[in-house]
Amino acid sequence: MKAFDYIRATSVAEAVAAAGRPGAAYLAAGTNLVDLMKGGVARPDILVDITRLPGLDRIERLPDGATRIGALVRNATLAHDSGIARRYPALAEALLSGASGQLRNAATTAGNVLQRTRCQYFYDTASACNKRDPGAGCAALGGVTRAHAVLGWSAHCIATHPSDFCVPLAALDATVEIEGPAGTRSVPLEAFHRLPGDAPERETVLEPGDLVVAVTLPAEAEGFAAHSRYLKVRERTSYAFAVVSAAVGLRMDGDRIAEGRIALGSVALKPWRTRAAESLLAGAAPTPETFARAAEAALADATPSGDNAHKIELARRIVVRALTLAAAGTPERVPALPASPFAPAPSAGVTAHA
């Protein structure tokens, strides 16, 4: 492993100053970064440990009804927070469907948002990758591509963003709070991750030294609590990245949908919010036909980047299924197999969240 300098920051200002230097990287739980370092995929010169920064491990209810989640709140803590599970059930379900219990105990909110792609060619240092080595080319193109992007990809990169957590965050209009050399700013999560374009090495809008300090869910996000699901299809029942996933929320007005939200996971290099599909839900009845139209619209722009056309059809079906499940009402508790098709479907006995 490459030798590195280790700095344990005691304040945000100190962290930002330290991490602004070339070759610096923030270290939180390290569940992704340390793996990448062991594999020679990431080779930072300086690690700025932010786990001791005060005040970043809180879940706060803001006066306007928003919820601010500190960057260092652990995934497990967040998923099991009763307020989170009640107000944003899809968020809890998404978190609990990710990784393993051990990893969730360690992994942080900001770390999850910033996790790197699982593209095999990114991980394999013997293969060309524009993300790892800008300009080297993309060995994934024309290679093993069953899991690659079907939306928003470019000739320079066809990787996907693997996070479960980010999918409901995108659906719920979350914002990312950033402290940096230029001060504090907030960026919508939807705009936080960049599509690959011709610079896939630039994965987010973060500039050198920028530190994610919180993720905030707006007050309106709570309006979807009664009809909200995250659904994740994977190639084993647990401990697997999604083939495709979907987070959906419906705000009902009697027997009509007042507003719907749909975001897809593992289809693009960012969580994929689909407003065209959402617009078809607004004012419509929650029928199979409505959901099918929305699913068509959600994937209208999708094209295979290789041997992965099945992901497009699967994504349509997941959208329909997730909307159907959401319309039936959020289950009272997160299923034992969160986000799985093998979780019992909602039945007549299920009560919606208050």
Next chain:
Amino acid sequence: MPERQRHGASIGQPLTRRDGPDKVTGAARYSADFRPEGLAHAVMAVSGIARGRVTHLDVAAAEAHPGVVAVMTPENAPKLAKSPDLKDNPFAFRLDLLQNDGVRYANQPIAVVIAETLEAATEGAFLLRPRYADEPAGVALGAGEVFTPETVGAGSATAEGSGDLAAGMDAAEARIAATYDTAAQYHNALEPHSSVAQWDGDRLTLHTPTQALWIAKGRLAGLFGIPQENIHVICHYLGGGFGSKGFVTSPQILGIMAAKLVGRPVKLVTRREQMFGPVGHRAATRQTLTLGATRDGTLTALDHHTLTLTSRYDDFIEPSGILSRHLYAAGAIATTHAVSRADIGTPIFMRAPGEASGSVAVESALDELALELDLDPLEIRLRNYAEVEPITHRPFSSKALRACYAQGAERFGWAARPRAPRQMRDADGLLVGWGLGTATYPAGMMQGEARATIRADGTALIETAAQDMGQGAWTVLAQIGADGLGLSIDRVDLRIGDSNLPNGGLAGGSTGTATSGTAVHNAARAAIAELAALAVADRASPLYGAGNAGVTAADGRLARRDDPARSESFGDILNRAGKGSVEAKGQGAGEPASRKTYAMHAHGAVYAEVKVDPDLGQIRVTRLVGAFAAGRIVNPRLVRSQYYGGMIWGVSLALHEHAVLDPRSGRVMNANLAEYHIPVNADVPSIEAILVEEHDPHVNPLGIKGVGEIGITGTAGAIANAVWHATGVRVRDIPITLDRLLG
């Protein structure tokens, strides 16, 4: 005929593992846990290309890294006494030991960096930044020349059959022909291959995981040109082998060479991604099954052709067709193999080599035929039940497969299965399907030896260089020894896992317990005979003169067979004879005459239930019931554990495990445990393993058949058939993935 062994005080008991407390407390030390004084750490650099040669390594950069002690490359690697490519016996698989700059598969070792710390060695290996002259690599099945291998598996005939296949096909009233693909699988035991090697002149002390201590010792002696007695291999605990630790691999030997180079003890541990190449794998197969049957389901012809691939530089041929020689009766049988070469590491034995990949194809094909004939899958299997071994017509030494089918079906509730697919749903609307597969594995034996020592304090010692790779040898060999000696198990010490002990054979091929167990049994009986000889010749002994009547050993005493009241403790006999102990050796090997006369196989039936999401295609096994007959069960608890493990691997084979090679680079693109999927707990359903009673008077004196591999056979086919039954979709690409079920 060997005397039938009584069901002893220990054999047959569901004892917990004797090594369990050491394992759960961490006291058990595995090979890489040893840290001799002055230990240096070695890390392999492996090839990024699959074919060509290394043209440059930045050795200076690696050597300049703080902590690096040495860089071992073909320039300075210790010379070997003989070429690692010399094939002086069929099991001397060719090795990559830095004797030249050639690259013949991706992830081949190309250098070793030795450093004061693991971190420094790791970085040193990174800094080598190899450059290559690469040549186009081919890794596809069937690409290039396809040829007929001379032998398959462990020296089995490449083709075997009986009857007139064409006539059998002509006589058929129903026929199916189908081709099944099985994916390449890479051994990924929890414990990767490692060595902690220490040289003292030309003497080597080696901690390394091996399934066969004496085979390892012999191979290393040849390569290093030293007597076998100079090599001490120690492996008390082994964290899974599954065939990849049957023969010592390149990484293990490179660790020994590194220790020689730097003149210090060296530890080398294979990194997880380095498991995908230099330590063997199960090759991909493409199997074509052509079956013909009469209306009632009687097979008139069974043609099983396997195409597989092996490396460019050595031969191991996955013998998928072998089980068709033993399993179902058919008017005519043909089993053939063909192979193409690829720029991959040489495949090797992997749990049920041949039977695992072959079983899923045969069991699928049989169900396809049953569909054609509108027969129940169980019925067609019973219709073709082999009363004698199909090709040789030898009787089976024992075969309780009918009872396996019946007990499994009863427990599973098979009778309620609707014939047609897509008929069952659960309360949530998921499709439910049931499937069946027959399990089979040969009851082989190797050669082994054991030593039993009876001590004057009333305890005993059993010694054999057998290996516990998790199957339970620490427990079952003590059970066998205790019964053979007539002692309670707590009075029996066992020493295994050390090459200085008598050759214990191989923990592989489901032969371990049969071989070393027989050796232990014979050694124990021989030691008792020695003890008895002392007693019956001693006028002071109550056993004096019992020669003709004979004596029996029980509870630490010898007693006259004709008058059990006349007995004496082991200690008294030895003390009076002025001996501290008495010892004897015993052999374990198959008896040639009975092995010629009888076909010897274990059998079983596996019933599977799966659920499939009708829209999303996601599959989950929800129930497995296996019923197995494998002769005498030495320890039901451990045997069940073996069956569970095998059945779980069957789940893996059917639905998960799949090495994905990039056809352009020849690299395994999912060479890590996040992407190379094996089942997790949530994929492992309710499993039952029924131990079907079977008495085998021929297989060996104890009547033991192996249980290590049979569980994986039958299971994958049962699951594939259940997926069809749930969905109506027959997927012939194994593992079955959800994209195949989206319709």
